[in-house]
Amino acid sequence: MRTARDIAAAVNAGTSARIEVEAALARAKADPNNAIIRIHAARALAQADAVDARIKAGEQLPLAGVPVAIKDNLCLTGVETTCCSKILKGFIAPYTGTAVARLEAAGAVIIATTNQDEFAMGSSNETSAFGPVKNPVDPTRIPGGSSGGSAASVAAGIVPLALGSDTGGSIRQPASLCGVVGMKPTYGAVSRYGLIAFGSSLDQIGPFAANAADAALALKLMAGHDALDSTSVAHDASAWDASQTDVLKGLKVGWCPAHVAGLAPGVKARLDAAKAALVKAGATLVEISLPHEQYAVAVYYVLATGEASSNLSRFDGIRYGHRTTDAANLGEVYAKSRVEGFGAEVQRRIMLGTYVLSTGYYDAYYKKAQQVRAKICQDYADAFAACDVILGPASPTTAFKVGEKTADPLQMYLSDIFTIATNLAGVPGLSVPFGADEQGLPVGMQLQGPMWSDGKLLAIAGALEKLR
Numbered sequence: 068m069r070t071a072r073d074i075a076a077a078v079n080a081g082t083s084a085r086i087e088v089e090a091a092l093a094r095a096k097a098d099p100n101n102a103i104i105r106i107h108a109a110r111a112l113a114q115a116d117a118v119d120a121r122i123k124a125g126e127q128l129p130l131a132g133v134p135v136a137i138k139d140n141l142c143l144t145g146v147e148t149t150c151c152s153k154i155l156k157g158f159i160a161p162y163t164g165t166a167v168a169r170l171e172a173a174g175a176v177i178i179a180t181t182n183q184d185e186f187a188m189g190s191s192n193e194t195s196a197f198g199p200v201k202n203p204v205d206p207t208r209i210p211g212g213s214s215g216g217s218a219a220s221v222a223a224g225i226v227p228l229a230l231g232s233d234t235g236g237s238i239r240q241p242a243s244l245c246g247v248v249g250m251k252p253t254y255g256a257v258s259r260y261g262l263i264a265f266g267s268s269l270d271q272i273g274p275f276a277a278n279a280a281d282a283a284l285a286l287k288l289m290a291g292h293d294a295l296d297s298t299s300v301a302h303d304a305s306a307w308d309a310s311q312t313d314v315l316k317g318l319k320v321g322w323c324p325a326h327v328a329g330l331a332p333g334v335k336a337r338l339d340a341a342k343a344a345l346v347k348a349g350a351t352l353v354e355i356s357l358p359h360e361q362y363a364v365a366v367y368y369v370l371a372t373g374e375a376s377s378n379l380s381r382f383d384g385i386r387y388g389h390r391t392t393d394a395a396n397l398g399e400v401y402a403k404s405r406v407e408g409f410g411a412e413v414q415r416r417i418m419l420g421t422y423v424l425s426t427g428y429y430d431a432y433y434k435k436a437q438q439v440r441a442k443i444c445q446d447y448a449d450a451f452a453a454c455d456v457i458l459g460p461a462s463p464t465t466a467f468k469v470g471e472k473t474a475d476p477l478q479m480y481l482s483d484i485f486t487i488a489t490n491l492a493g494v495p496g497l498s499v500p501f502g503a504d505e506q507g508l509p510v511g512m513q514l515q516g517p518m519w520s521d522g523k524l525l526a527i528a529g530a531l532e533k534l535r
């Protein structure tokens with residue numbers, strides 16, 4: 068697969084966006100992994116022709132003719148958008164979200180929608196109403212989740228760029244398990260307008276790409292303030308880029324002993340190799356600790372479910388999507404539509420979230436979790452006083468087998484043990500491939516940095532790609 072930058076350079080030089088898009092549509096149609104759930108052929112070809120017309124008229128576009136796939140929780144005008152849930156079946160988005168619109172304005176063409184865990188709740192893509200996604204590296208295994216379809220479509224070479232969302236690891240964990248780059252930007256870097264909300268204080272949209280430079284290009288085009296999302300920030304991202312040289316000399320790389328205990332041996336071996344390569348390239352290792360990180364998963368399953376129970380209350384059978392045909396009164400319309408429309412994991416989260424927010428329990432759960440969240444933020448601030456970035460594994464294991472963890476939600480939740488604290492603190496994090504375990508399954512290294520160090524993380528990822 069050519070890089071997004073190569074495709075854009077060719078199209079800017081006068082080859083054709085239409086040809087790029089036609090080829091990508093054909094690859095999407097042949098997708099053997101259930102990564103692609105909807106193909107937008109007519110819309111995409113019209114967009115490709117519009118890009119070609121702009122180039123003919125003398126414009127140069129940073130993503131000219133680059134085919135892109137987007138997760139099913141990102142709104143695109145006129146396109147069915149369902150979060151891979153039965154409850155949103157038939158919902159046609161009336162507008163395009165800001166991040167997607169900015170990519171389109173830069174010449175990208177959205178060719179397809181990708182599979183995901185229902186409402187982005189999951190770590191294996193097995194809660195989707197469209198069925199599981201197969202990992203392109205080994206189809207008996209899951210691709211990770213919740214943005215499993217986006218990770219798999221880049222890994223399989225269908226598109227050079229895809230978008231996902233990350234609330235607790237949903238970009239970084241599947242990127243790691245599929246062997247591609249995936250990044251959760253600083254909270255507020257990318258507008259959430261047009262992203263169907265899960266946990267609003269945690270959600271960020273981010274890119275998947277085959278390499279750090281393409282991810283950097285997509286991210287800087289999406290980033291920036293948006294009047295339609297009051298949590299988006301006017302931060303200059305124009306210098307974010309992965310080609311910066313010499314980024315490793317003198318870099319203080321933090322590592323946390325707690326991230327090593329209990330790691331799968333194949334993941335640990337790659338982490339050790341990454342550390343050694345960084346030191347050889349001039350970085351120094353600094354041992355750090357994140358003393359409250361051990362509570363991150365517990366805190367997340369209070370805060371994220373609380374926010375989800377509120378966000379998902381709008382899906383009531385009246386305003387969007389599925390409505391039951393079997394109700395005697397309004398109360399039954401609400402209850403039965405939701406029972407019929409939401410899958411088991413989403414119902415579990417809504418019940419948990421409603422409980423932690425209820426009178427009498429709010430202080431014991433939600434408020435306590437907010438207090439621990441503040442401590443986790445302070446841990447990061449303390450760590451970044453001693454180091455520039457934190458290196459660790461993105462996932463405790465490589466890709467597991469389809470069905471292996473579906474019976475045990477707690478085991479599934481532990482897949483995100485290394486990624487969740489990032490969202491709680493709002494700091495940026497990415498996963499970059501760094502080789503494979505003894506079975507040939509991809510291993511991703513996670514890099515986390517202080518707020519707005521996104522450009523630096525991408526540059527370090529670019530350097531790590533060369534050391535791999």
Ligand code: GLN
Binds near residue numbers: 187188212234238483
């Ligand atoms: N796997 C985590 C969950 O199930 C994170 C999901 C996400 O980041 N959207 O909630």
